[in-house]
Amino acid sequence: MLTLPAASFEAAVPWLLAFATLLVAFGRHVSHALRNILGRPVGMSARAVLIGQFVLAIYGGYFGGAVGIMMMAVWSVGLGLDAAVSNPMRVTRLAAIYVSATVLLLVTSDALGSPMILLTMLAGAAVGGYGGAHLARRLPAGALRGLLVASACATTVLYFLRG
Template sequence: MLEIPLVMLTGAAAGALNAIGGGGTFVALPALVAFGLPPVTANALSRIALVPGAVAGAWVYRRELAPVGAASMSSLTAASATGGGVGAVLLLMLPASSFEAAAPWLLAFATVVLAFGRRLSRALGSAFGRPLSMSARAVVAGQFVLAVYGGYFGGAVGIMMLALWSIGLGLDAAAANPMRVAQLAAVFLSATVLFLVASDALSAPLLLVAMLCGAVAGGFAGAHLARRLPAPLLRGILLVTAVTTTVLYFLRG
């Protein structure tokens, strides 16, 4: 019975991280694996559980949503939902060993993006002498690729969205955060539909409900907290979480 409150707290932390700046999967996925779930099952269960938290965060930000560059909200959301579904199909079709082998490297890639994305954006802006401006098609295409990654794995996909928009459009991360939360909800929601039908995530209903309840509370509270915490502190928390999780995954071999 001790597992249930621990999983609930983990869900709250993951939901809050997703609402604040991304990286909730870095917390939820390893925790479920530690409680004995296979990696693919844990991945599907965490995605299902984090959807309500992402929706709660998007609801808090509903009045601050805005188009990303030239891409409309509807086209961006359609790309997120479609890509999330494609990624979920890939996860369900590929053997579990493929996910176990890819997970550490996906985590490492996400960590690098988190650590150096802002510097890369500034460097590109300096090189071109002006902020980059991606076309609407390029923004939507990039969003689709990230959504596929998000549906398959999900780790730091929200952080990657901010990195893409910052690098390609010069958007401020704080201003783009509401849209990131909304797109994260779209990616997770489409993946969840497939996971509920085709995965064995429902084989651990108590863990699912516990993490779901925690994620809703964390997502709602995290969206409010995001407006108050200093940006350097948020980046530090996310980076420490990402680096620690990546190291642990590589040590697991």
């Protein structure tokens, strides 16, 4: 993260988000259609899901942009999981990714020189994480899925507009 140029990676992010958004929105339909065409359940092997999760963890630690959306996309197509069912697992994995990346960044950079920025970001992450988890547990599955797809679409559009 500290040695790679951010510009080259940021150019790919809108396309990654667009792909993930399409998978989140249509992944279950694609899985069902493929299952009907092939006559057997469609999914990813355990190894493929682990490799996908590993790649997403690296991406999340490096950039973090919409990695949760991408996780939901992989799990939707690869495992057939619904957004409401997989949300607690997603939140737990995101926390592990972000804590690991934060510790590495704090140890290897001069970020500790700006404690107010760090505390503000920590407070925002804690409030957002708690509030989001609280809301997700109370929403019906369809509403949560709709909110997830809407936020994924908005995030994707914003990343394309940002250039």
